[in-house]
Amino acid sequence: MDKIIYLDNAATTKINEEVLNEMLPFFKEIYSNPSAVYSFAGKAKAAVDKAREQAAGLIGAKPGEIYFTAGGSESDNWALKETIQAYSSKGKHIITSKIEHHAVLNTCKYLEGHGCEVTYLDVDKDGKISLEDLKAAIRPDTVLISVMAANNEIGTIEPIAGIGKIAHENGVLFHTDAVQAYGHIPINVDEMNIDLLSASGHKFNGPKGTGILYIRKGVKTSSFIHGGAQERNRRAGTLNVPGIAGFGKAAQIAKDTMEERNIKVTHIRNCLVNRVLEEIPYTRLNGHRTDRLPNNVNFCFRFVEGESMIILLDQLGICASSGSACTSGSLDPSHVLLAIGLPHEIAHGSLRLTLSEETSMEDISFVARELKKIIEKLRNMSPLYEDFIKNHK
Ligand SMILES: *Cc1c(COP(=O)(O)O)cnc(C)c1O
Numbered sequence: 001m002d003k004i005i006y007l008d009n010a011a012t013t014k015i016n017e018e019v020l021n022e023m024l025p026f027f028k029e030i031y032s033n034p035s036a037v038y039s040f041a042g043k044a045k046a047a048v049d050k051a052r053e054q055a056a057g058l059i060g061a062k063p064g065e066i067y068f069t070a071g072g073s074e075s076d077n078w079a080l081k082e083t084i085q086a087y088s089s090k091g092k093h094i095i096t097s098k099i100e101h102h103a104v105l106n107t108c109k110y111l112e113g114h115g116c117e118v119t120y121l122d123v124d125k126d127g128k129i130s131l132e133d134l135k136a137a138i139r140p141d142t143v144l145i146s147v148m149a150a151n152n153e154i155g156t157i158e159p160i161a162g163i164g165k166i167a168h169e170n171g172v173l174f175h176t177d178a179v180q181a182y183g184h185i186p187i188n189v190d191e192m193n194i195d196l197l198s199a200s201g202h203k204f205n206g207p208k209g210t211g212i213l214y215i216r217k218g219v220k221t222s223s224f225i226h227g228g229a230q231e232r233n234r235r236a237g238t239l240n241v242p243g244i245a246g247f248g249k250a251a252q253i254a255k256d257t258m259e260e261r262n263i264k265v266t267h268i269r270n271c272l273v274n275r276v277l278e279e280i281p282y283t284r285l286n287g288h289r290t291d292r293l294p295n296n297v298n299f300c301f302r303f304v305e306g307e308s309m310i311i312l313l314d315q316l317g318i319c320a321s322s323g324s325a326c327t328s329g330s331l332d333p334s335h336v337l338l339a340i341g342l343p344h345e346i347a348h349g350s351l352r353l354t355l356s357e358e359t360s361m362e363d364i365s366f367v368a369r370e371l372k373k374i375i376e377k378l379r380n381m382s383p384l385y386e387d388f389i390k391n392h393k
Pocket of ligand 1: 011071150151
């Protein structure tokens, strides 16, 4: 097993070579603190300014509305905790969905312990929230709606333009966790009425430990990290210049290549989906058929444990993920699969494959062929499957 077929790009991506090269000088020659006054700091400062423009350019924002953070989780924590704090005179009610990433869900849980009320919207069988439910959930004390742009497990794209419109008609702020969407699908903060947006560098071929929070001009949020005056007094800490330069470059590349890349990846992804659904019986595709991230596949195979599939795929050099254990370290089925209405025993048999630009048709053929064998093997060991087949003969 020399070759790795990496199909876990929703967990993290490989850094783009050009991005890495953009970063290297800021570790070596241009190591100055960009906040310093001497001219040696100028190049570092210029790199941060450029990256801010690139990060903003991908979502139609202004550079002054971009705040660099250490990743998606920090951006989500900041967006929720500090908005609720800044607008506490209006109320302490947040609306979110049941399928958010834990960076949002566990922040909501924390806030519930600190006097906030949270409404968790249901999703339909494809994983979409209902705009009617959203409207009905808005109260006079609602400060913030936080709904993800696209789901990290099942790839479903939420109706964020519709959510933003409703938020603004009702004088409520709209935050979106766009960690899976930023750099992957088109987003425009003005057209979609987004007030706050979280993104993470390592989810679109940028460096790990980098992120942004977009904060619309005029939106109040207190500082989340207290200390120095960096990031216009809103996020203390010496700027991670190499990481920021890398984030900017990755955003630039993502913007320039998005259209072509998505056509290619969608085609290869669809071939994988069609082949697996045709060749492996008792299989379900989770998530919306068309409103989904171009690189996401999520299946449930009946009578099979997700973990067993991952282990057997791993023996062939295929990196995949299962909705159940790996995210939480426990054996609870994924909260996302339960929210779309799957029973526990089916949710346990889930497999997520997330492609990259580098995933080839040959990779996909190999995976489809081996997966078929693996599922057959595991089903032949399953007493449940044996009973099922007996009863259906
Ligand atoms: C990965 C991810 C996060 C967390 O981002 P980090 O940069 O790893 O902290 C948050 N939300 C979603 C939807 C994600 O996929």
